[in-house]
Amino acid sequence: MKTIPVDLYNYRRIGENECSMTIHSLVELSGDDIKYLDEHRGMQSFLTISETAVGLEVPDLDVDKLKSTMVENQVYDKDISPSERQRRKIWVLCNKELGKEPTKGEFEDFYMKEMDKIDSYLLEKIARFED
Numbered sequence: 001m002k003t004i005p006v007d008l009y010n011y012r013r014i015g016e017n018e019c020s021m022t023i024h025s026l027v028e029l030s031g032d033d034i035k036y037l038d039e040h041r042g043m044q045s046f047l048t049i050s051e052t053a054v055g056l057e058v059p060d061l062d063v064d065k066l067k068s069t070m071v072e073n074q075v076y077d078k079d080i081s082p083s084e085r086q087r088r089k090i091w092v093l094c095n096k097e098l099g100k101e102p103t104k105g106e107f108e109d110f111y112m113k114e115m116d117k118i119d120s121y122l123l124e125k126i127a128r129f130e131d
Contacts, residue, residue: 001063002036004029008049021047039095042088090114 006023014020029037046066094102094110102110 002033004033023047035101038101039092043092087111 005026007026008021009024010022011019048061048066090111091102091107093114094107097110098106
C-alpha cells in the first residue's frame with residue numbers, strides 16, 4: 001500500500017450516483033511511484049478527503065478501519081466478463097512474479113501455463129465423479 005498526498009483538482013458527475021475525479025500529486029513522484037501506479041490500475045483503492053488545507057499536516061488515518069469498510073465495486077465487475085476478470089488477475093500475478101510489466105510474449109506464455117493449471121484442476125474435479 002502506498003500513500004500519496006494529492007489535491008482534488010476537479011470532479012464531474014457522470015451518472016446519478018457516479019462521478020469522475022481528477023487528482024494532482026502534491027509531491028514529485030519518482031519513476032518507482034509511477035510504476036507502482038501503473039501496476040495497480042484497475043484495482044480497488046480508496047480516497048480519503050480530509051478538511052486539512054494544502055501544506056498542513058494530514059491527520060492520522062486508521063487504514064485497517066478504512067479497508068474494513070470498503071465494499072466490492074459491483075459496477076466495475078458488471079462491466080467485464082468473468083473470464084476477463086480472471087485474465088486481469090493472471091496479468092497481475094505475472095507482473096508480480098516477473099517483478100516488472102510483462103511483454104506481450106511473456107504474458108501469453110504465462111497466461112497459457114496458468115490456464116493449463118486451471119484446466120488440470122477442473123479435470124481432476126470431474127474425474128472424482130467418475131470413480
